[in-house]
Amino acid sequence: MAKKITYLGTVLLLMFSLGISAQSRKEKKMAGYLIGNYEVECMGTGMDGTQLIKVWGYGKKPEDAAYQAKKNAVHAVIFKGISGGQPGCMMRPLVTKPGAEVQHADYFNTFFANGGHYLSFVSQTGDGTMDRIKVDKKQYKVGVVVAVKHAELRRELEAAGIIPKLGQGF
Amino acid sequence: MRKLLLFFTVILFSFSTFGQAKKPIIMVVPSDNWCIKNGYTQMYDEMGTLKTLPDYKMALQNETDLLMTISKINTMMADRGFPLVNLETALKNIEQEGAEIAMLGSKSGGSVAESPIDVLQRTANADIIMQLTYVVNQNGPQRSVTFMLQGLDAYTGKQIAGAQGTGTPSFATETPVLLEEAVLAHIDDFNSRLQDHFNDLFTNGREIVFQTRIWDTSMIDFEEEFDYNGETLELGEIIEDWVFDNTVQGRYNTSNYTENVIRFDQVRIPLYDERGRANDTRRWIRDLRTMLGKAPFNQECKIYTRGLGEVWLIVGEK
DSSP states (O other), rough: OHHHHHHHHHHHHHHHHHHHHHHHHHHHHHHSOOOOOEEEEEEEEEEETOOEEEEEESSSSSEEEEEEHHHHHHHHHIIIOOSSBBBBBBBSOOSTTHHHHHHHHHHHHHHHSTTTTTGEEEEOOOTOOEEEEEEEEEEEEEEEEEEEEEHHHHHHHHHSSSSTTTTOOO | HHHHHHHHHHHHHHHHHHHHOOOOOOOEEEEEHHHHHOEEEEEETTTTEEEEEOOOOHHHHOOHHHHHHHHHHHHHHHHHTOOOOHHHHHHHHHHHHHHHHHHBBBSSOOOEEEEEEEHHSSSSOOEEEEEEEEEEEEETTTEEEEEEEEEEEETTOOOOEEEEEEEOOSSSOOOHHHHHHHHHHHHHHHHHHHHHHHHHHHHOOOEEEEEEEEEEEESSTOOOOEEEETTEHOOOOHHHHHHHHSGGGGEEEEEEEESSSSEEEEEEOOOOOTTTTTTTTHHHHHHHHHHHTTTTOOOOOOEETTTTTEEEEESSSE
């Protein structure tokens, strides 16, 4: 009997840990770490230190996809740069050092977690309408226009020691 | 306790001796192209040849758009932790300084010594020039702004950063607003490239130009041979070896070598000297001057600097 309980406990523990692992992998995927092939285009310059971006996200529900799109927008400004669309956005990413994403993985995992700090730097603009495409039975692709505060984002990354402050060392 | 005190003293001492690198002076200046196209030029007779020079003072006094654009760039750079030297203020300072030097007198009636070269060097002396060009394009009722910002190293002549592009055409937007949008759109890309340049500077050293020349009163030239460190070499070759030994990873290029002039460019000098002090061209070249002042050379040398990025060593006398 004791052996059965131990066996059952081990199986449950294993399942639980696998669940956690899957969750974190899913979260990372949501953060755009594992799949970074989202589409993004510039819509113009916003107020000082802000850029308007149209970005697409995927999700089971349109709301999830829109949520993911915001995450992608911040991710694009930090790691990709916005090279398509109208003029006015930063073509170069904020982080240009190769491998910085992996090097500071702990920081970015927390930063891009659901409800994470990244939300402070992005907001949906306009009347909240979104382009919605049903990709298949289980997935929606949603495009939203968001404003990303890239100047504040840069200050945040400078404070975290991920990118150097302009002229640091002089 | 004593050991602890000693430890903290050593730490504090090491922090205080390790200085910061010399900060380059950056200034936004309208490009020659912009000045000539908008008629802000002055003619200058150089030995019978008429030269066209940009008239920055007139441009700043008359073009509000230019003033606004420079001001916007200055503000945004200051926000990003790198305040710039303002062109208008620098021009006024130069004028004011000239007037004060002319008026200043000692109690015994002496005036402030100033050689023609001092007068010539009384310029803004920016190390990096942010050269600004913009054109307002008119296409029927639509207007747009083509904007170009070039970061130029004043001494090496290299473009170290840049951002350019044409904004979205608009029917109703006024020129100052279009220009402001252009600055907002391009300044961070420009800064990103500027930061790359600074990173390179911290890794590979500051790039300077070094020239060594001979006074025509000197008894020797760079082809004079000396026995030095067990070798018989020309003075120029000994100087070249010194440059190799005192550059980051021996990086330099000898672009000209004659008996009277040796020009080294792409010379990478370390940002700090061996004692951890901030290095500049004058400090860097001092050791060479000392070396040439001793046997077997016994040559007096004059050091002449041009801002942070160029230094001359003139051999023969001071």
